[in-house]
Amino acid sequence: MTGNNVRTAAAPAVRDDELHSRLVAGDERALAEVYGLFGKLVHGLAYRVTRDADAAGDIAQDVFGYLWERPLSYDPDRAGLRTWLAMLAHRRAVDWVRKEQRLRVLATAEAHGRFESPGADETVEAADTACRVRLIVRGLPESLRAAVELAFYRDMTYREVAAELGIPEGTAKSRMRNALARIARALAEEGIGG
Secondary structure, eight states: OHHHHHHHHHHHHHHHHHHHHHHHTTOHHHHHHHHHHHHHHHHHHHHHHHOOHHHHHHHHHHHHHHHHHOGGGOOTTTSOHHHHHHHHHHHHHHHHHHHHHHHHHHHHHHHTTOSOOOOHHHHHHHHHHHHHHHHHHHTSOHHHHHHHIIIIISOOOHHHHHHHHTSOHHHHHHHHHHHHHHHHHHHHHTTOOO
16 A cells, blocks of 8 residues: 555656656657646635736736746746746736736826826936946846846846846855845946935
């Protein structure tokens, strides 16, 4: 009986490894198999969090697109494919809900006239600062620049940055803190901000 349990427990891991290898090799049929196995799970989880069928569909498409475009971000040694896809779907769904809440708050505030549109001076100053920040980011060491660009320009979380760069999450956080400190110092030296 113990032998059967070991084989049963190991079978999904072997299948995950095989599917992962095929995805890394660019096998579209592997993606179709993964979708067939976990599509309902990902969509259902996204729907339970968002309570929005369109959003759930978009999130599911995003999750499987992410797996297809970045198969190396999944590590079969760290988690089963089902677990990894569920965590990714949950994180994306929570992000969607947070974004929707922010948009509702902004829309309510705007509808009640709680803030005014920025004037021309503020708009020019903000554009100038954004341009300056981009230049500072370009001057950062490659490891710091990559972390910042993924987090801020591609809107990735620490965990996603770590997966994309193939580094531990703590290292990604450390690089982000270091990069942000350097950016803040550079802006302060130029008399911008704070």
